[in-house]
Every structure is written in structure tokens, then in C-alpha cells.
Amino acid sequence: MSNDVIFRKMTLADIASVADLEREAFATPWTEEIFEHELSGNAYSHYIVAELDGDIIGHCGMWIVLDECHITNVAVRTSLRGKGYGEALMRQAMELCRLNEVKTMTLEVRVSNEPARSLYRKLGFQEGGIRKNYYQDDHEDGLVMWVEFE
Numbered sequence: 001m002s003n004d005v006i007f008r009k010m011t012l013a014d015i016a017s018v019a020d021l022e023r024e025a026f027a028t029p030w031t032e033e034i035f036e037h038e039l040s041g042n043a044y045s046h047y048i049v050a051e052l053d054g055d056i057i058g059h060c061g062m063w064i065v066l067d068e069c070h071i072t073n074v075a076v077r078t079s080l081r082g083k084g085y086g087e088a089l090m091r092q093a094m095e096l097c098r099l100n101e102v103k104t105m106t107l108e109v110r111v112s113n114e115p116a117r118s119l120y121r122k123l124g125f126q127e128g129g130i131r132k133n134y135y136q137d138d139h140e141d142g143l144v145m146w147v148e149f150e
């Protein structure tokens, strides 16, 4: 991972880049409009971006409600995967959760998404229940993963 990467709060000016990254990373990407709403109209949302040499190379979003956090999305540019950026983004999210006195983090992941499952396991997430036909595009099952802080 480059030492030049900056992790910071996402702003409205980042939306076009983040939406572009979404289209690269997901079959049903979140749109610009969704991110506008998330940043302007959702008091529970928190978004972190990873910036390298002025380019957004990753993002991670979450909703924090009382002492629970739900990870909404995490993605890294395809060409820059496997270099530690995804893990660093998730660690930033976990640190934000600790600062907000979150007790539990949850997320859903495609059952076939071994890179993401492995990342979450590495960070202490447990594998929980299956949500049948969770994903709209191909009806793949979603696996719920969660971690509890001390």
C-alpha cells in the first residue's frame, strides 16, 4: 500500500468518482442520486474514501444507528486490489465505529465473494445466517457477517 494514500470523509465533490468506482465493482451499483441522498439527507450515514494522487481509489460506507453499524458498501479499484487498501478502509470504518461507541457491526456479502468474505474474517467478523435470493440481479444468496466489540 502506498504511503501517499489519504483516508478522509467523502464529500459531494467525490460523488462522480465514487459512482464510477461502484459501476466498476458491483452488478447493481449505487447511483449518483443515491450518494447525494446519503450525504445530504441521511443523518445516519458515514462514508470514507481512499484517495491516491488526487484519485478516489476506494470507498466504504456505513449507517450507524445508536450502537449498531451496518456496512453498506466497500470497494477498491480493480487495478489496485490485493494491496491492502480494502483492509485499510475497513479498519478506518471500524475505528469510526469505536469512536461512536458502536457495539456491533454487520454486513451482507455474496456467498461466492471469497475475497470479501476472507477480508471480513481477517478483521474478526463471524459468518452468520443466509439471506436467500438476497441479490436482485441474479438472486444469489447473501451471507450475513457480524462482529461485536468488547
Ligand SMILES: CC(C)(COP(=O)(O)OP(=O)(O)OC[C@H]1O[C@@H](n2cnc3c(N)ncnc32)[C@H](O)[C@@H]1OP(=O)(O)O)[C@@H](O)C(=O)NCCC(=O)NCCS
Residues within 6 Å of the ligand: 025, 026, 073, 074, 075, 076, 077, 080, 081, 082, 083, 084, 085, 086, 087, 088, 108, 109, 110, 113, 114, 115, 116, 118, 119, 120, 122
Ligand atoms: C473486497 C475488496 C474491497 C477487497 O479489497 P482489497 O484492497 O483487494 O483487499 P486487501 O488487499 O486489503 O486484502 C485484505 C484481505 O482480504 C482478503 N482478500 C483480498 N483479496 C483476496 C482474494 N483475491 N482472494 C482471497 N482473499 C482475498 C485477504 O484476507 C486479504 O488479507 P491478506 O492479504 O493478509 O491475505 C475488493 O476485492 C473489491 O473491491 N471487490 C469488489 C467489491 C466487493 O465485492 N465489495 C464487497 C461487498 S460485500
